[in-house]
Each structure stands twice: as structure tokens, then as C-alpha cells.
Amino acid sequence: MKSIKGFIPIIFVTVIAAFAFMSIYTGRESISKSEADVAHTSLSSQAELLYEFKSIDDLIKNADCIVVGKVENAEQFMESNMGTYKYSFKVDKYLKGEENSNQIDLYEGKDEVHVGDKYLLFLDSWESELYPNPLHTSIASDISIIKIKGNSLLGDSRIIGKMDKEQLIHLISKSPLLTVKQKKSYNIKDKAKDAEDLINSSDYVVHIIPHSVVKFNQNVALVSFQVVNQFKGDKLNKRILPLPAKIKAGEEYLVFLRDDGASAKRLATRSDSIIEKHDKEKWDAMMDKLKAKKEINEDSVLDTVYN
Incomplete structure (x- = not known):
């Protein structure tokens, strides 16, 4: 099988850009909107390939969570030319990851997913005190977003092959790689006692x-x-x-x-x-x-x- 490469998720590029920009401009008295736009666009365009996927096993291994569900709502999240949207995703089934909620915030580019459609998603997750809920985004939008229509699948043939929905879910649920956890620690405190x-x-x-x-x-x-x-x-x-x-x-x-x-x-x-x-x-x-x-x-x- 040919190797398949995935790009740094849009939402993480935004965060990287913000912190890099902060470091560059520390000590300055002010920041202009044009400077911020230029820095953000430049840093975003320099995003390097982060993962190299050779099989569905690589997707299972690298995903923080794997979910099946439906996109219920969409709103524009970022006004830059990257066009990031925040989608409300109702989870019907967790195949990997902690089942903290049946509703998650999904961040993707415009038209990567559509309201009303069902998907199987391989997701990266991240947390910050600046966001009310954990952030989720596909680990590689071109291959890790698989659309579900009835029992049929629409996605990269190098990943789904000739499998239908039930076959793919069964394959994932039996994978020993589901136990592989990404090393992430955020220690987020929601609210102080007093x-x-x-x-x-x-x-x-x-x-x-x-x-x-x-x-x-x-x-x-x-x-x-x-x-x-x-x-x-x-x-x-x-x-x-x-x-x-x-x-x-x-x-x-x-x-x-x-x-x-x-x-x-x-x-x-x-x-x-x-x-x-x-x-x-x-x-x-x-x-x-x-x-x-x-x-x-x-x-x-x-x-x-x-x-």
C-alpha cells in the first residue's frame, strides 16, 4: 500500500501561529491587524507534513479518538483565508477514546464535512484554558474523514478498500492498536473553589x-x-x-x-x-x-x- 501523508490540523496551526507570533513580538508596544494576518498566513503556509500513514493501522494508532456520528451544526470559527469552521458533532459510538460526552466540538475546513451527514472520524484532540471544551480535528482530513451512507462508505479507497460500515467498525473494534494512547497532559482546571x-x-x-x-x-x-x-x-x-x-x-x-x-x-x-x-x-x-x-x-x- 502506498504511503499516505496527513497535514498538521488547521486548528493546531492556528495555535502554533499564535504562540510563535507572541514570541516574535514580545516587548513590542502593540500589534497591528495586518501584522497578525501576515504572520498567521506565513506560519500556516509553512506547516510541514506531520504524519506519514501507510495503513489504517496507522490511523488507529495515531488517533486520540475514533468516533461514529452525525454533524448537527456548523458556524464559522476563524475569518482568515483558511476558513475554519466549528461543527457540533453528535457521537453515536466511540471506537477509541474517553466517552466524556455524546456531543463534541469538531474543527475542520469549510466543506470538509456537511451538516446532516454521518461520518466515521479519526481525530486528534487538544485542550486549553482558552476554549470551553476539548477541541477535535481530523488527523488528516483527506483520509481520516469517512462518510457513511447507509451501510456504505465514501472515502479514500486505500484506507477503506472494499469494506462496508459494519466491516470497518468491526476491524477497528478488534484492533490491538486501540490501546495505544498518545502522550498528552493538559492539567486543565475549570474553576477555582474560591x-x-x-x-x-x-x-x-x-x-x-x-x-x-x-x-x-x-x-x-x-x-x-x-x-x-x-x-x-x-x-x-x-x-x-x-x-x-x-x-x-x-x-x-x-x-x-x-x-x-x-x-x-x-x-x-x-x-x-x-x-x-x-x-x-x-x-x-x-x-x-x-x-x-x-x-x-x-x-x-x-x-x-x-x-
Whole structure:
């Protein structure tokens, strides 16, 4: 059988572009939309072949999850020329992977899948505090998306051969490669128990004013900012970070970050790591807590204004 190569999934290219762009422009005062578009397009176009598939066994081995189900909804996710869409996929059957939900978020290019159609999918998965749910995308859209029509299959003949749906599902379900797990660890914390837990879960607590916000997609923006106060952690040198897309330039925020061990800064939790000054009750309560901790242990808190 000829080898079949798959490309880096679109959603992961977007994330790679965001973090690479952040590294390139650290220290800059602002980011223009045109610069972000150019960087994103350039980095995306340079995506190299990531996997080489020689058989269906390679798909089974490399997939984080294998599912059978139906596309129920579609919405545009990213406005770039890559045209990424977010699809709501109802899972009828898991052949591989943790059965956490019967509804998953599937990210694919326009027309890779269609609402109302059924598919067997070999998927890569990824998690981030910047997204409300795990992200899923085909490990190689040209071969790992198999359309189901009744008991018939529409897909790459080098993968499905002359098998029908039941035969392919049986082959996959009996494969010893289903036990092969990809080494991934995200340690995502959805929500802190209380203010004390949020502070303790953070390596950095900073009061910021964004002055440039470049939206990458519905969830993520690349934000350059001024640090007004830092309440926890070593001096934060990077002033450009991927943050939730709801961030607005000129507003004030408390941001709770953790160090992921690879010199990158991530939100401490998925849902409550950003406190807006407009949310007066939460803002005042947290500021009181941070100031109280400062008084207790002056050495553990920085109170430096960066110009």
C-alpha cells in the first residue's frame, strides 16, 4: 500500500501561529491587524507534513479518538483565508477514546464535512484554558474523514478498500492498536473553589490594561498590555499573551496565570482567571484579598508599576 501523508490540523496551526507570533513580538508596544494576518498566513503556509500513514493501522494508532456520528451544526470559527469552521458533532459510538460526552466540538475546513451527514472520524484532540471544551480535528482530513451512507462508505479507497460500515467498525473494534494512547497532559482546571484557591493556583497575578487586541478566532486574541501592578510571581517580562477574545483595549483586568514549564504563560483556570474592573463586586473582593496577602507577606508580592 502506498504511503499516505496527513497535514498538521488547521486548528493546531492556528495555535502554533499564535504562540510563535507572541514570541516574535514580545516587548513590542502593540500589534497591528495586518501584522497578525501576515504572520498567521506565513506560519500556516509553512506547516510541514506531520504524519506519514501507510495503513489504517496507522490511523488507529495515531488517533486520540475514533468516533461514529452525525454533524448537527456548523458556524464559522476563524475569518482568515483558511476558513475554519466549528461543527457540533453528535457521537453515536466511540471506537477509541474517553466517552466524556455524546456531543463534541469538531474543527475542520469549510466543506470538509456537511451538516446532516454521518461520518466515521479519526481525530486528534487538544485542550486549553482558552476554549470551553476539548477541541477535535481530523488527523488528516483527506483520509481520516469517512462518510457513511447507509451501510456504505465514501472515502479514500486505500484506507477503506472494499469494506462496508459494519466491516470497518468491526476491524477497528478488534484492533490491538486501540490501546495505544498518545502522550498528552493538559492539567486543565475549570474553576477555582474560591478566591484563595485561584490565587494559590496561579504563578502570576497581574493587573493589566490592554492597548492592542488582535482577534484570532472566536475564543482567542493576541493581547499586548501594560502591567499596572503585579501581585504574585517573578517580574512578568512578556507583555504579549494569548488571552480570551472578550478582552477589550483600554479596560482594566486582573489576570491569573500559571507557568506551564515551557516558558509559556497560561490561564490558571478555564472560567475565572480574568476579572474585569467593571465587575465591581468581584474586583473589590479580589483586590481586598490581594492587598491583605501583601500586608501579611510583603516579600511574596510585587507592587511595582511598569511604565
